[in-house]
Amino acid sequence: MHRASKDYKEQMKQEYRNRTYQIVSLGLINQDAQRSAYIKDKSPYTNYSDFSKLFNNVNDSFQYATLENNFTKVNGQQYFIPRTASQRYKNGLITSAMPVSSNVVIRIDFNTIDPLEIKGATIDFGENYPIDFKINGETGDTCIITNNDTGSFETDFIFEDTKYLIITVSKMRFTYNRVRIYSIQFGIGLAFNNNHIMSSKLNNYGSAISDSIYQSDFSVTINNRDMEFNVDNPASLINFLEENQDMTIYFGYELEDGTVEWIKTATLKVSAWESDDQTATIKAQDLLRELDDNYYKGQYYTNGITLYALAVLVLNDGAVEEKNRYIDPYLKKVTVRNPLPNVTHKEALQIIANAGRCVLSVNRDGQIQLKSSFIPDSSIISNGETSYSNVANTLNETVKQEYAEYTQNFTKVGSQQYFIPRNLQSSINTGYISSFVSDENGEFESNPVITRSLEASFKTYGIQLTFGGSLPSGFIVRTYLYDNIVESITITKDIDTSYILNYDFQEFDKISIEFVGTQEPFNRIHLNNFHFGDLTDYHITYNDMLSTPKANKLEKVKTLYISQNIYGKSSTLEQFVNEDVDVYLDDLERTFYFTSPVYNISIRLVDATSGGVSIIETGAYYVKCRFSGLTQTTKLRLVVEGYKYNITTLKLSKQLNNRGITKEWSNPLIDSQGHAADVLEWLGEYFTSDREYEISYRGEPAINITDIIYQENKYEDNMRVVVEESTLSNNGGALSGSLVTRKRVE
Structure with a gap:
């Protein structure tokens, strides 16, 4: 689940929801800046200025006629200003002063904790725009504009580490005119909101065991009655669109206090668009779709390679930038030797993800993501415990026993406690007992600390601590990710024997x-x-x-088998290529592909009177060679020889149910029994289930594919399911959705 506030979670469950908002942005709009921007000092502006629509990309073209040079029109498009201020319609940011004898300064602040990096700005100044002006941020970075000739101003200037922008206008297109800003976007691009969007639909598909490749499709229909998106219109906004352009989708929910909580729902790539006189439709899809070319460079690694390093090779070969990918560091702990087969890049990533008990997906920031998808093993240590303590026992669910101690008010008269053995070694089932003893104020000279480490990153809702006969007065919970602190929570009250901390922890x-x-x-x-x-x-x-869920009964799996693939060498030399090749002087390189994994490849020419050939690159499924010594186009007889790997397959099995089908699972990377056993256990948790549900519901933008959630069921309390398909629809501001879930058997 995407992390959301407590108010959001509670209010999304109300019988009657408040209004839902949506923003679809194209290009490089900084939504953090867009949502947090505000005008701190409103005094330099007219009382018919609007300080909110300015940042929402809303310009309804409403204007008051004012006594400014070349501004008032007699065409029915402007209005007289009402005498009563409360009746005045607000549109745009309009300065009271005019840049005649002195500059006009407009300051925009960002209500964020950290400074922002803003890549460019898009400002609608209207018809009477500034000619000479400058924009600067907090660090002094200044964009200086002279001889501007457009009311729709754009710049790609980067404002780094800033919490405000200042626009200083020195000269207008026409003298004796106020500065007007009807809308401003922090970045370059387009953004559509509820005023533009008629409907949208986001479909996500995935697999909790990487059995299929993640897929995300989005379509948005925009009002085109003003012909802004007509292809034949020279000023059409549709001319801004390009294939593979970034598209970011946000949903917002209006809370009871009037604020809107925004959730980034997806970051996709524009794939297609079309328009007529009424509507324009833009479609987008995930980054994985681009990885359709084959990855053929798999090879056998005698000394092994981590799944992390293997994923890096595939992503680099697929030209996926580092900023567009996330690989779980857990994959650095899993080593394989076998080659990846000759498959598409996305299929290669799918194989890696499955071998690493990970889910392959595209996250909300648009990154291709390989993320661990299992409950990790953990270990626990302390900074000091008694000889009869056993901190490792705190991780199991057994009932603990206690020794009587000479600490204040701890020893009880009865059969509830035991005498400490003379050798001070525990003979009963104890938990953690600190070596540190508090003083007369209940404080420690050195605070006891226990630390629990996990083999992979993890998210949990809350923790439960069960204490013995002595209770702490307070404690601090700290979480870390890759040795960087994530959160710190201090508890000082309501601590009893069984303490539950209800908290939505970050990973x-x-x-x-x-x-x-x-x-x-x-x-x-x-x-x-x-x-x-x-x-x-x-x-x-x-x-x-x-409506009530539609339940589908899946085939029950009785026994699950998984293959362990062991590569061995062959003693038989085989010929893979024996053919005539036309070699051109401007094309001296050739690549040959193999259907089975090979090694010790050699290459030679037969009956050649001139020229030579050498191997440039080779792998288990290909060889790349270069011809040399030629002075003209030549036909050469080429022979490629080598050895095929002998592959021995061993199978491990796990019984899941008393009856059902036999299911076999094979991953070409799995080459050891321990690795096969880990993946088999993980797959077994998934295939033990034989129930799938189709749900039509009110929609929830915070749900991710492969999330584990609770689903109400008439016959089973607190039934856990995993989300494998999700649809989120917006029809005129009305949110709805559908889910396909699979029952999870613990």
Whole structure:
């Protein structure tokens, strides 16, 4: 799930929802700047200025006739200003002063915590635009414009690390005129909102086990009654569109306090567009679609290669920039030897993802993503515990026992505690017992800390801590990702024996708890259990659904088999190519492809009176060679020889149900029994289920493909499902959607 505020989560569950908004931007619009921009000082502007529509890309062409040079028109398109200020229609940012004897300064601030990088600006000044002006940011970067000749101004100047922009106007097209800004976009491009969008539809498809390739399709229909998108219109905005142009989709929900919480839903590439006199339709799709060329450079790695490094090779070969990809660092821990087969780049990534127990998808920022999709193993350590403590036991669910101690008010008279053995070694099932003892104020000279490390990153909703006979007075929970701190949460009240922290944690791979004191002085920390909470706090209920779910019964899998592929060498030399080749002086390189994995490739010419040939590159499925020593176009007989790998297949099995079909799974990269066992266990969790559901509901932009959520069911409480298909539709501001989910068997 995309992280959202508590207010958003609660109010999206109301019987009657508030208004939904949508923004579709094309180009390089900085939406953080767009949403947070505001005018701090409103005094330099007329009382018929609008300080909000300015940043929403809304310009309804409304103008008041004013006594300014060459401004008022007698054509019925302007209005007289009402005498009463409250009756005045507000449109655009209009300065009170005119740049005659002094410059006019407009300042726009951004209500963000961190400074922004803004790549360009698009400003609608109207018909009477400034000729000479400048724009500067916080660092002093200044864009100086002279002899401007358009009211629709664009610049690609980059304003770095700034929390405001200042526009200083020194000269207008016509003298004695106010500066007007009808809309401003922070970046270069187009943006459409509820005023433009008639309808839209976003379809996402994926697999929790990378059984299929992720796919995302989007279509938006825009009002074209003003002919802005007619192809034959020389000023048509449709001429701005290009294939593979970035498109970013946002949905917003109006909260009870009037603010709008925005959720970035997708970042895609423009794929097609069309228009008529009424509407214009723009379509977009995910970045993975571009990776249709074959990756044929797979090879056998005698010393092994990590799945992370293998993914980098495929993405580099597919010309995917680093900014457009995310590879889970967990894949650095998985090593393989076998070659990738000759398949498309996206299929190669799918194979890597499956071998690494990852999901292949495209995230909300448009990055191709290989992300771990399993509950990771974890280990736990402390900075000091007694000899009869066992911090590792806190991760299991067993009931813990306690030793009587000479700490204040800890020892109980009865059969609930045990005497500490003379050798001080525990003979009972204890949890974590700190070596540090608090002082008379319940404080520690050195705070006890436990640290839990995970083999891969993880998200959880909440944690549960079960304490023994001594309770802490407070503790600090810190999470980390790749050794960088993510969050820090301090708890100082309502701590009891079973403490549940309900909190939507961001992704982490390490979590530590620092105990700052004890409620009773002269005591240790006694922690019996440390468990993660639910994978989600999202429930889709019958109140969210527009109709009852359609349930589909899938084939039950009785036994699941997975193959382990072991490569061995052959003693048989084989000939793969024996043919005449026309070699041209301007084309001296050739590439030959093999259908089976090979090694020790050699290449030679037969009966050649001139020229030579040498290998440039070779892999398990190809060889690339270069001809030399030729002075003219020549026909040469070429022979390519080598050895085929002998592939031995071993199978591991896992029984999932008492009856059903036998399912076989093969991934060419899996070459060890341990690797096969890990993937088999992961696949088994998925194929144990035999239920799929089709749901029509009110729509939720925060849901991701492969999210695990709770789905209301008449016969099973708290049924968990994984989302494999999602549709989100906007029809005139009315949000709706559909899901295909698969039951998850724990």
